[in-house]
Amino acid sequence: MPAKVSDSTIRRLSHYLRILEAMARDGGGTVSSVQLAAAAGTTAAQVRKDLSLFGSFGKRGHGYQVAELADRVREILGLGRDWRVALVGAGRIGSALFEYADFRRRGFHIVAVLDVDPAKIGERWGTLAVEDVASLEAALEREGVEVLIVTVPATEAQAIVDRAVASGVRGILNFAPTQLRTEDGVFVHDVNMVMELEALSFDLTNRIPADVGDTAD
């Protein structure tokens, strides 16, 4: 593992993996860095550079074996194993994520669901029962949870995360529209749906090219 891998490299690896898996379903064989780059919307040099960070792949002039490269990228991303996940916030977004096949396909298994709402506590979600968030620590320990998905309101998120981190959770996928603070060695990734819509609103308001809209200075 190289000392320094940028977040954009990781994102591209995710993207290559999706492309390689589609190619594997279509029969596999070999793929050149030029082909992989074309499918990923990047350059062949970028593909080679990203992959070379993690060792030597393929033979010069012969491209990569699709199945082998997919395996290797899965391994780099830490996807060669299952992750035990707790979901805090049994609302609509939480429910959609609970059923989200792409998460399970990637080895992320939701093993506990918790909420603060008495009307939700006890609800059956698949084979699970929604638990009271008051017993968060007990659930995390009982299930050996490694990753927390947070879909609670912004005002509640920090306190939940502080408790989970104190219980040893080191990975957070945060859907609450707030900036979480955690100690070093805890990894937070944000899914900012509202922020993306706001950025889109900014683009549409300010960035319409001169040839399609009025110019503004």
Next chain:
Amino acid sequence: MPAKVSDSTIRRLSHYLRILEAMARDGGGTVSSVQLAAAAGTTAAQVRKDLSLFGSFGKRGHGYQVAELADRVREILGLGRDWRVALVGAGRIGSALFEYADFRRRGFHIVAVLDVDPAKIGERWGTLAVEDVASLEAALEREGVEVLIVTVPATEAQAIVDRAVASGVRGILNFAPTQLRTEDGVFVHDVNMVMELEALSFDLTNRIPADVGDTAD
């Protein structure tokens, strides 16, 4: 509007806005760049720099008026108006977004829902009926849609987006785990839930600090 505003500036503006709105609910008054920076997890210099891109705010040494600055940031982000949105993909994620109060609160109004599944077409979603995606163009025109939210499978997304762009849509919020290609002047923002989980998996596998896990070279 300055010539060049980075995406991270836009993200910080979104973030400032959320903080300012919370402050306004708590009584408003004035806020210094130091206080805003502390709440946003950035520096006062960064706050001043971000805001100065859009003109002059507040009085040196007197801070900003909370309500006034919130209004101004809303205006910069293009949130001083309503956006007409079509949702393509009436699955679980789509349903969660349809009900997502934070979208409506920001002025994003879903005025059409479309799907390819005959079992879903005709379903009542609030005051809307789910429409056949075959009539996408007609729905976009009828409703004056400006923004498309895409929650269809990755393999279907590009074709949907091509049709919407041909019909004049210039803003896409993409939940499909695929890289969309569009012409200049069309703005795509991706919400990559699976990619964020994969990046988290990478972090947990490779980036555990030396003092809490085994070192790896």
